[in-house]
Amino acid sequence: xxxxxxxxxxxxxxAGLSIAHAQTGEEPAPSPEQFAKGANLFAxxxxxxxxxxxxxxxxxxxxxxxxxxxxxxxFFNSVRNGKKAMPPWKDILHQDEIEAIWAYxxxxxxxxx
Amino acid sequence: xxxLLLAAAxxxxxxxxxxxxxxxxxxxxxxxxxxxVLNYGMGYNLQRFSxxxxxxxxxxxxxxxxxxxxxDDNKSEESQPIVYQGVLYVTTNAATMALDAKTGQxxxxxxxxxxxxxxxxxxxxxxxxxxxxxxxxxFRTTLxxxxxALDAKTGxxxxxxxxxxxxxGYSMTVAPLVADGxxxxxxxxAEYGIRGFIDGWDPETGKHLWxxxxxxxxxxxxxxxxxxxxxxHGGGSTWITGSYDPELHSVFWGTGNxxxxxxxxxxxxxxxTCSVLALDPKTGQIKWHFQFSPNDPYDYDSVxxxxxxxxxxxxxxxKVLMDANxxxxxxxxxxxxxxxxxxxxxxxKITWAKGIDPESGRxxxxxxxxxVRKGEAQEVWPSALGGKNWSPVSFNPGTGLVxxxxxxxxxxxxPVTPEFRAGLTYWGAEIGWAMPDGPRGFLKAIDPMTGKxxxxxxxxxxxxxxxxxxxxxxxxAGKLTGEFEAFDADTGKKLWQxxxxxxxxxxxxxxRQDGVQYIAVSSGIGGVYNMFSGDDRLAKxxxxxxxxxxxxxxx
Numbered sequence: 156x157x158x159x160x161x162x163x164x165x166x167x168x169x170a171g172l173s174i175a176h177a178q179t180g181e182e183p184a185p186s187p188e189q190f191a192k193g194a195n196l197f198a199x200x201x202x203x204x205x206x207x208x209x210x211x212x213x214x215x216x217x218x219x220x221x222x223x224x225x226x227x228x229x230f231f232n233s234v235r236n237g238k239k240a241m242p243p244w245k246d247i248l249h250q251d252e253i254e255a256i257w258a259y260x261x262x263x264x265x266x267x268x
Numbered sequence: 269x270x271x272l273l274l275a276a277a278x279x280x281x282x283x284x285x286x287x288x289x290x291x292x293x294x295x296x297x298x299x300x301x302x303x304x305v306l307n308y309g310m311g312y313n314l315q316r317f318s319x320x321x322x323x324x325x326x327x328x329x330x331x332x333x334x335x336x337x338x339x340d341d342n343k344s345e346e347s348q349p350i351v352y353q354g355v356l357y358v359t360t361n362a363a364t365m366a367l368d369a370k371t372g373q374x375x376x377x378x379x380x381x382x383x384x385x386x387x388x389x390x391x392x393x394x395x396x397x398x399x400x401x402x403x404x405x406x407f408r409t410t411l412x413x414x415x416x417a418l419d420a421k422t423g424x425x426x427x428x429x430x431x432x433x434x435x436x437g438y439s440m441t442v443a444p445l446v447a448d449g450x451x452x453x454x455x456x457x458a459e460y461g462i463r464g465f466i467d468g469w470d471p472e473t474g475k476h477l478w479x480x481x482x483x484x485x486x487x488x489x490x491x492x493x494x495x496x497x498x499x500x501h502g503g504g505s506t507w508i509t510g511s512y513d514p515e516l517h518s519v520f521w522g523t524g525n526x527x528x529x530x531x532x533x534x535x536x537x538x539x540x541t542c543s544v545l546a547l548d549p550k551t552g553q554i555k556w557h558f559q560f561s562p563n564d565p566y567d568y569d570s571v572x573x574x575x576x577x578x579x580x581x582x583x584x585x586x587k588v589l590m591d592a593n594x595x596x597x598x599x600x601x602x603x604x605x606x607x608x609x610x611x612x613x614x615x616x617k618i619t620w621a622k623g624i625d626p627e628s629g630r631x632x633x634x635x636x637x638x639x640v641r642k643g644e645a646q647e648v649w650p651s652a653l654g655g656k657n658w659s660p661v662s663f664n665p666g667t668g669l670v671x672x673x674x675x676x677x678x679x680x681x682x683p684v685t686p687e688f689r690a691g692l693t694y695w696g697a698e699i700g701w702a703m704p705d706g707p708r709g710f711l712k713a714i715d716p717m718t719g720k721x722x723x724x725x726x727x728x729x730x731x732x733x734x735x736x737x738x739x740x741x742x743x744x745a746g747k748l749t750g751e752f753e754a755f756d757a758d759t760g761k762k763l764w765q766x767x768x769x770x771x772x773x774x775x776x777x778x779x780r781q782d783g784v785q786y787i788a789v790s791s792g793i794g795g796v797y798n799m800f801s802g803d804d805r806l807a808k809x810x811x812x813x814x815x816x817x818x819x820x821x822x823x
Contacts, residue, residue, distance in 0.1 A: 199693045203391050203459075203800050207700065210802035214811050215343070215794040240343070242388040247691050 181225050184267040185258035191266075193259030196252055200244075209264050216241070224261045231257070289352060289401045291449060295514060298779065305351040305777045306401060308443045309660065312512040313576035316662035316736045318778045322785035323820060324740030328754050328764045330821045334786070335372030339363070339813035344393040345792030346658075348443060348734070348775035349815070350401050356788065357420070358815060359396040361411055361441075364418060369781060369788075372817065378423035382412035382434075389437045389691060391459040392796035397509070398443035398775075400451065402471050407451050409440035415453050415469055427474035431455065436690050437462045440507075447512040447519050447549035450477060454506030458524040458541075458569065461686075461694030464504030466521055466545075468552050478552035482506055482523040482540050490539040498534040501688055503527030504541040508571040508658060513587070516604060518546045518555055520576070520589055524569040528686035528696025529652075531641050537562040542570045544591065546606060556606030558629060560593050565640050565683065565697070566620060567652035568595040573660045575670070579716070581609060590716050592661055592672050594654025595631070597624055598719040612719030614712065615655035615674055620648050645682035647702050652679055657732065657796065660775060664737040667757055669713045669722060671743045673731040676709060677801075678702035701801065711735070711745050713760060723760030729805060732797050733789070734775030744787065746772025748797065749809055752789055752816065770812045771798065787818045 185193070198207070201219075205211055209219045222230065234253055237243030244253065289306055297311025298304070302320050310316045323331060339345060341360040349358045356369040366375040387394050390411060399406040399418075405426060406418045412434040417426040431453070432438045437460025445452045451469040458464060464482040469475065483502035484490035494502055503526045510521035526534060526541045542561040545554050561568040575590045579600070589603040596618040600609040608629035621631040636646045653675055661672040679699045686696030709730020713722040733746035742763070743755040748771040754764040774790030792813030798806055 198698065199695060200388075203693075203796075204387075206800065206802045208802070210804060211799060212804055212806035212809070214806060214809055215799055218807075237384050240387065240394065242385050244388070246385070247388070 182227065182261065185262065187267055189255050189258045190262065193255035193257070194264070196256050197259050200248070201256065209260070219260055220263060222260055224263070227257065227261070230260065289403060294402070294446060298777070302780045304353065305349065305779050308348055308398060308400065308445065308509045309511065309573060310736070310777060312447070312514070314511045314573045314660065315575060315577065315665070316660060316734065317664050317738065318736070319739045320778055320780055320785050321738070321740040322780070323738065323778070323787065324742065325756055325763060327820055328742060330823070331754070331764055331766070331787070331818050332821045333766065333816055334819045335817050337367060337372045337374070337815045339792065339815065341792070341813040342794070342811035343792065343813060344395045344773050344794035344798070345790035345813040346393065346395045346397055346773050346775065346795065347790055348398040349777055349788050350399055351777065351779045352401060354781055357399050357401065357406055358790070359398050359408055360813060361394045361396050364399065364406065364408055364423060366420070366423060369786065376423035378418055378425065380410050382410055386412045386434050386439065389434060389457060389460050390439050391693070393794055393799065395441050395795065397441055400444040400446045402446040402451070405471060407444045407446070407471065409442055409444065409453055411439050411441065413438045413440045413455070415440070415444065415451065415467070415474065417471070417474060429469060429474040429476060431467060437694070442507050443509045445509050445512065445519065446471065448514070448517065450549050452510065452519060452549060454508070454521065454571070456505045456507040458503030458505040458527050459693050459695060460691070461501035461503070461527045461688050462505065463500055463502055464506055464524060466506050466547065466552065468549070480545070480547060480552035480554060482545065484539050493537040493539045494534055495536060501527045501694060502534065502538060502541065505569070506571060508573055511574050511576045511589070512549065513576055513603060516587070517548060518603070519549045520574040520603060521545050521547060522571040522574055522591070524571050525567045526564055528694050529565055529567055530683040530686055530696030531563045531565040532643055532683060533686055533696055535563065538564070542568055544570065544574050544589065544601070546603065558601055558606045558608065560591070560599065561595050561631060563641075565637070566595075566648055566681065568593065568654060570594060572656065572658050575661060575663050576603060577663055577665065581717070590663065590670060592656045592670065592674070592714065594650070594656065595620070596650045596655035598714060598716060600716050610717055614672070614714050614719040614721070615650060615676065617649040617676070617678065619678070640681065640683060643683055645680065647678055648681045649678035649702070650675060651677040651701065652699055653677060653796065659732050660734045662735040662737040662743065664757060666739060667713075668715070669757070670716050671735045671737050671757070672712055672714055673733060673735060673745060674710050674712050675730050676704055676707060677730070711743070711755065711760070713743075713757070725755060725760045725762065729803060730797065732795055733772045736776040736778065738778060744776045744789070746774065746776070746789060746791070748772070748793060748806060750791065752791070766816075766818070768816055769810070769814065771806070771809050784819050788815060790815050
């Protein structure tokens with residue numbers, strides 16, 4: 156849905172698009188490599204609590220399909236430092252790895268074309 | 269005052285062990301001592317059977333909750349309560365609790381702390397499966413791999429022994445076993461590249477007595493079944509409590525899957541993964557081993573309970589061990605010798621093997637497995653969750669049937685090159701689900717000698733609770749959607765249910781106190797199926813752990 160809105164907006168206000176991104180905090184699509192790296196890391200480090208391809212009932216952990224796609228800061232903060240039963244990862248996952256997982260989560264797990 | 273004097277007099281008369289939970293008390297089990305539940309599995313044989321009959325086919329309609337106790341914990345609640353002289357002892361990942369078994373009043377609660385990082389290396393639920401009790405002490409494990417002893421009266425910690433560093437992928441959820449005066453514990457973490465083991469501890473001091481590796485190293489002739497250094501991350505976890513036969517002086521403990529899952533990363537039989545070990549409890553020495561799934565690619569972890577029974581086979585009374593293995597076959601093994609008696613499918617769909625060779629006990633690989641061993645992706649049944657997962661079965665010696673929460677799920681399996689990084693998963697495989705349209709699980713009444721079911725009760729969302737049966741002709745189980753249920757042991761007809769507030773993943777127990785039969789079970793969702801199956805239907809089942817206790821409403 157978000158993608159669709161963006162496309163329509165794009166055709167109408169083509170020139171203003173990148174500025175709009177900056178203002179809402181949305182980021183450009185990740186590269187296919189970064190997305191694939193994120194998907195792989197997600198499967199290996201996060202999926203047993205957050206479900207395969209982020210599908211989980213959301214009653215134990217967070218349903219990451221519903222995580223705000225413009226919530227970069229919150230994502231990095233929660234993943235690095237943990238939150239309640241969510242363990243902290245900053246001492247074990249490198250910055251570029253969290254970045255790749257974020258690319259996977261903020262695109263809703265849909266690979267860039 | 270009178271009471272006090274009497275107590276003092278009794279204490280003077282009886283030797284200390286007469287009061288505490290001696291080896292003799294533990295030997296009785298819930299089958300011979302219906303007023304207590306002193307063992308995990310309700311007896312050293314792990315049969316989870318009670319001879320009590322107050323609650324039976326006719327009266328079960330009057331079964332009502334008598335109290336509920338909040339665990340103040342929103343994880344999966346898989347702990348089995350222990351009951352001794354009117355006090356119920358139960359655990360969560362975060363606390364140990366003593367409750368008045370009749371009223372539900374908390375006597376003490378002793379909190380457990382572990383580093384925030386610990387759950388990173390816990391694949392399948394932030395849980396604890398309960399305490400063992402011996403001579404006035406309770407023993408339990410902690411998520412960050414410590415074994416601790418508490419004073420049963422006060423909850424005060426008496427000793428704490430550190431098993432191993434959790435940062436290397438090791439964790440503990442197992443309920444300890446006390447056999448011949450030794451506290452025995454297992455370990456979790458085969459998904460994180462651990463090298464599994466079983467430990468023996470001195471109950472008095474916490475001193476480490478022995479460690480038996482479940483992944484044979486260079487000092488063991490079976491170390492040859494691991495190429496090079498692969499044994500160092502070979503898996504073989506031991507996260508379910510073993511059974512114990514005091515006559516044979518053997519503990520029977522199941523072992524987990526290989527690390528990594530990818531069989532091409534460690535060609536060979538990979539002993540002693542996916543096996544059962546017969547151990548001497550005093551020394552940890554292996555008397556015999558039987559391997560269910562050599563060089564296992566599929567996470568057919570064989571930790572789940574090894575139930576002991578005496579069956580008449582070919583007219584001869586035989587001491588057997590029974591296992592509804594994750595690999596889909598039901599095994600009956602001579603527990604004196606470790607020789608296979610029979611192994612038959614207990615689930616409808618098995619594609620990874622064509623059968624079990626009756627002579628060698630080895631599986632006959634199917635084409636699917638041949639291809640997987642060449643590194644190809646395949647659809648495989650049963651899934652990594654198995655034909656049955658950890659959910660313990662019950663054996664009713666009266667009906668001769670094993671009641672089990674079985675699974676009906678397959679998977680898309682792709683071996684990939686594993687990369688070891690301490691504290692992260694070491695899977696070596698990518699999996700997706702192959703789910704059937706209908707029920708994903710059945711409560712089955714299985715004939716151990718044929719694997720065939722006398723009856724089956726389906727469930728769209730599979731059951732993951734422990735099962736208990738009673739001489740009242742009943743079988744108890746629970747659903748992930750919260751229903752705690754009673755079935756007719758002969759027909760499988762559902763006779764009763766009560767909807768708890770969360771999913772039931774606990775292990776029901778029963779005892780009789782002051783003329784009343786009680787049944788206790790934990791409710792609280794958050795285990796492996798909930799987290800990992802991607803079953804969105806469970807979104808309507810909230811977390812929230814608590815203990816329910818039931819009894820018959822007076823007529």
